[in-house]
Every structure is written in C-alpha cells, then in structure tokens.
Amino acid sequence: xxxxxxxxxxxxxxxxxxxxxxxxxxxxxxxxxxxxxxxxxxxxxxxxxxxxxxxxxxxxxxxxxxxxxxxxxxxxxxxxxxxxxxxxxxxxxxxxxxxxxxxxxxxxxxxxxxxxxxxxxxxxxxxxxxxxxxxxxxxxxxxxxxxxxxxxxxxxxxxxxxxxxxxxxxxxxxxxxxxxxxxxxxxxxxxxxxxxxxxxxxxxxxxxxxxxxxxxxxxxxxxxxxxxxxxxxxxxxxxxxxxxxxxxxxxxxxxxxxxxxxxxxxxxxxxxxxxxxxxxxxxxxx
Amino acid sequence: xxxxxxxxxxxxxxxxxxxxxxxxxxxxxxxxxxxxxxxxxxxxxxxxxxxxxxxxxxxxxxxxxxxxxxxxxxxxxxxxxxxxxxxxxxxxxxxxxxxxxxxxxxxxxxxxxxxxxxxxxxxxxxxxxxxxxxxxxxxxxxxxxxxxxxxxxxxxxxxxxxxxxxxxxxxxxxxxxxxxxxxxxxxxxxxxxxxxxxxxxxxxxxxxxxxxxxxxxxxxxxxxxxxxxxxxxxxxxxxxxxxxxxxxxxxxxxxxxxxxxxxxxxxxxxxxxxxxxxxxxxxxxxxxxxxxxxx
Numbered sequence: 172x173x174x175x176x177x178x179x180x181x182x183x184x185x186x187x188x189x190x191x192x193x194x195x196x197x198x199x200x201x202x203x204x205x206x207x208x209x210x211x212x213x214x215x216x217x218x219x220x221x222x223x224x225x226x227x228x229x230x231x232x233x234x235x236x237x238x239x240x241x242x243x244x245x246x247x248x249x250x251x252x253x254x255x256x257x258x259x260x261x262x263x264x265x266x267x268x269x270x271x272x273x274x275x276x277x278x279x280x281x282x283x284x285x286x287x288x289x290x291x292x293x294x295x296x297x298x299x300x301x302x303x304x305x306x307x308x309x310x311x312x313x314x315x316x317x318x319x320x321x322x323x324x325x326x327x328x329x330x331x332x333x334x335x336x337x338x339x340x341x342x343x344x345x346x347x348x349x350x351x352x353x354x355x356x357x358x359x360x361x362x363x364x365x366x367x368x369x370x371x372x373x374x375x376x377x378x379x380x381x382x383x384x385x386x387x388x389x390x391x392x393x394x395x396x397x398x399x400x401x402x403x404x405x406x407x408x409x410x411x412x413x414x415x416x417x418x419x420x421x422x423x424x425x426x427x428x429x430x431x432x433x434x435x436x437x438x439x440x441x442x443x444x445x446x447x448x449x450x451x452x453x454x455x456x457x
Numbered sequence: 458x459x460x461x462x463x464x465x466x467x468x469x470x471x472x473x474x475x476x477x478x479x480x481x482x483x484x485x486x487x488x489x490x491x492x493x494x495x496x497x498x499x500x501x502x503x504x505x506x507x508x509x510x511x512x513x514x515x516x517x518x519x520x521x522x523x524x525x526x527x528x529x530x531x532x533x534x535x536x537x538x539x540x541x542x543x544x545x546x547x548x549x550x551x552x553x554x555x556x557x558x559x560x561x562x563x564x565x566x567x568x569x570x571x572x573x574x575x576x577x578x579x580x581x582x583x584x585x586x587x588x589x590x591x592x593x594x595x596x597x598x599x600x601x602x603x604x605x606x607x608x609x610x611x612x613x614x615x616x617x618x619x620x621x622x623x624x625x626x627x628x629x630x631x632x633x634x635x636x637x638x639x640x641x642x643x644x645x646x647x648x649x650x651x652x653x654x655x656x657x658x659x660x661x662x663x664x665x666x667x668x669x670x671x672x673x674x675x676x677x678x679x680x681x682x683x684x685x686x687x688x689x690x691x692x693x694x695x696x697x698x699x700x701x702x703x704x705x706x707x708x709x710x711x712x713x714x715x716x717x718x719x720x721x722x723x724x725x726x727x728x729x730x731x732x733x734x735x736x737x738x739x740x741x742x743x744x745x746x747x748x749x750x751x752x
Contacts, residue, residue: 240713241711243714247715248715261714267715322601323601325602330687331516331517331709332708332713336517337517340518346519347520348518351513351515351688351689352690353688354602354604354686354687355687355688355708356686356687357683361683365602368591368595369601370601372601372602
C-alpha cells in the first residue's frame, strides 16, 4: 500500500511538471463574456451575439445552452457572467445564491409564447386551458373527448429539466403532475419530429419553433377560462398577454453587470436588438 | 556509485513507475465510488433511503416529489432483457460460424465488419433508431408511436452483438483440438461435433461474454434516451415506453439544482448502476478465470 501511495505521488509529480505555461499574451486585450442557460433562448442569444460582435470586434462572447437550471447554477457558482433563463429563479436557488454571496439581478429581455402543436391531419383546432390540463394530467386520453376523432392521445413533453416543462406545469397544469405516460423527449426538434410522425400526438414548443414547424405540425388556439373565444399565438397576442400560455425570458446577472456585459444587455434591449427578437420568432418587450 | 548499483536504482524506479500506472485504475474506481457516495450520502438522512422505494419517479413537482427508483430499474431491466433475447442467439451462431465453419478468407472479411459495428457512435445509432427503427416498429405493431422499450432494445442489441461475438469466438477457438478430433474419430459429423462437443466445452466463456454484453448494454445512454420515450412507468410490456436509469441521469443532471434532494437521488441511481455493472464484470471475470480462458 505504501508503495502504491508513493507511486501515485510520483505520477502526480510527473503530471504536474509536464504542464506547459499558457499561450503568450495577445497584443490587444480581448474582453470575454460568457452567457449560459436556457435552451429555448440559445438561438436568440446567439443571434444577438453575432450582431453585437460585428460592431464590437474586441469582445469575445461564448454562448452555451444546457437549460435554465444549468445557467442559474453557473451564475451561483460564478462560472458565467450572464445567465439566460426562461423561468423565474426558484426560492431554493435564491437562497443558494445568498449563501454564495451572489445577488441575482433579473431583467426581462423578450417574451415567448408556448404553442401547442398537433399533427396537421388532426381536426381539432383549439383547446381550452382546462382541456389541456385534463389531457396533460392523463384524465382525458382520447381526442374524441375534446371534439376530435376517435384516436388515442399521444402526450409529448420536454424533459423535466427544461424551463418550458416547469412553466407549462405551473401555468397550464395548475401545478399538477404530468401524466406518467407522457413521453419525455430531449429537445424541441425531437418533439416536432414526433408530432409530424403520429396522428394522435400533441406537444408544446416555443412560438419560434412552431412557426418553423409549419407544414409538419399544426398550431392550436388556446382559450383561457375568462376568454370568450380561442386565441391563436402570435406576436400581437403574446405581447398583449391575450394568449394565455406566454412567458417573459430573462437575463440574470450577479449584481450590476460589468461594463462589457452592460454594453451587451443595452444592445439586446435596443431597437436593433429587439428586431432580432422578432426575427428569431419571439416577441419584443419594448 | 558503482555501475551495478546504478542499474539497480533504475530498475527500482522503472518498477515503481509501472506499479503506479497499474494502480491508477484501481484508485480511479475507488475514487468514483467514494465520490458517488459523498454526493448521494445526505439523501440517506433527509428524506431517507425508503424514498427510493417509492413506486413513482416524479422529481419535478409542485405537489410532492417522488424519487422511486423502481420504474427506472424495471425500465433498464426490460430493455436489457429484450436486447439480450435478440442478441444472444444471433451472436452465438455468428461466433460458431466464424470460429468453426468459415473459410479463412471469409473470416478476414467478416471480422472487420463486426468491429465497425462496435465502433458506431451511439448518437448516430440513436438517429438511425429515431428515423428508421421507430417508424418500423410503429407500423409493424399498429402503435400510436414507435418510441418503445423494444425500439431501444433493438438498438442496444446492435451494440452488444460485436462484444459477444468476439468473446464467444475466443471461447470456441480455445477448445482443445483433442476434444474435437476425438469426436470426429468416433464418427460424429462436423455439425454434431460443434453442437455436442465444442459448444458445451466453450459454454462458460460464452456465459461470461453474455454478462459483459449485459454490462455494456445496461450502461448505454444516448441511443436509449433518444428512442424509448422516457416515460417513467412500471411496466413489463415491450411495446410500452420506458425510462432507463442511464437516460434519467443524462436528461436530468444538467438542470438539477446543485446539491438538492433530486440531485442526490440521481447520484443514488448512479451508485445502483455502477454496482450492477461492477458485479456483472466481477462474475464474468471469475467465470473466465475458472475455465482458464483469461488471456
């Protein structure tokens, strides 16, 4: 055993001496900025970044997805400058942040509507929030119970790790649990694929993805309990809040953002930045 | 310092270096176990290990969170069992053909192809499953969706086949010639010799090969995550959707609040999974050793 320990020490020593000093310093100081978080927002944030870096060649921005939870965890652990999140911070996470001496500042940078998509051949054109809740909690299992044909409903959902999942659970399922027979798929593109393949399928995706899936999938109108008629999700209805299943998208920073981060955030909220929001299928806040 | 003394020291150092290299793998395995227990530990105190015996896995909930490993264990077991049902007969027959019947040129042609099968990235297999196997299963059984345990099992069998073939073939080749010759001398035909003499003699090696194959299959993640539908239901129907332990860890670990109960529960799944593969490996090694087939 002593021999093994000694040998390991030796191994470590060789490993350490083998390390090289890093690359030589570059002549111009490059400001780096890391943005981490929501998968829903990756596309939007990447588009912002591309545009921003055109006018700021000295700034190097890295964008990574992985989900809102990952982004928030990264902010708490101090491994990212900006966290992109498609949901509010949870109480637990706020406590963790406090424990780590991090004070999250929340800023709404865009709005997103969550569209319900079904197979193009499905005769149903709209559902009420109540019907959606019954469908997703597994109490309604056939389309004929909500005015469709006699087909079993195939429930599709994002994984429980996605911000969209939590949002949907809170606002549509009224905090009830999803039916255990819901198929959980990793990622939105897999959902669109599955809806295109199955006549009885229903899934929820971001508004931007629903627009891209036209032809493969049909978007349903949604009627909240206090509305006279169903509302089709669109930029107008999401911004006005008429469409029931919509949410703000956030940036979180630790305290007031540093100079580079502030420049970037200001750009995102500028008319040029909000134009990009529209182009990527989301809804501007201003 | 005399020359012989110098040599002696170099010898010692060399030895030390080799021992250290050899001991890293042992150390790494121990460290992994240690780390898993360290992360999973607090769960045993709060909310208590009995929570893992819940019948449901609902880690994200506004009502009450359930961390029952049962549905995930059954999911992994079902997919693995189905995969083995498909894999074992095919692999053993192919191994017999390659070891006993095939012409040397045929063998040279077949073996590289089997190796290639082993090297397909699981994500690529997953895509193949999503676009080809799932629609096929759906059409074949008239289901609403092809995302089922069976679909996952078929993909997994593609991954296990190469492992089991090459190990079974080794076992068959290592059967002493004297046995085969004796059988042939007694007037048995070539096929009779294979099925009555060679195969029984190589059986322990084949059993070990199957165990290692199971180990490979039960730990596979990506391909399964893509095609089994991931519903955490306690079921033993091949056409139902299942959620395996590996898929659960892969899908949820990225998002889970660090150090939460859910996070610890995922680590418990990791411990169970590692325990299973570890046990399978140990048993398989024992079997191989006992029958002198270790190379």
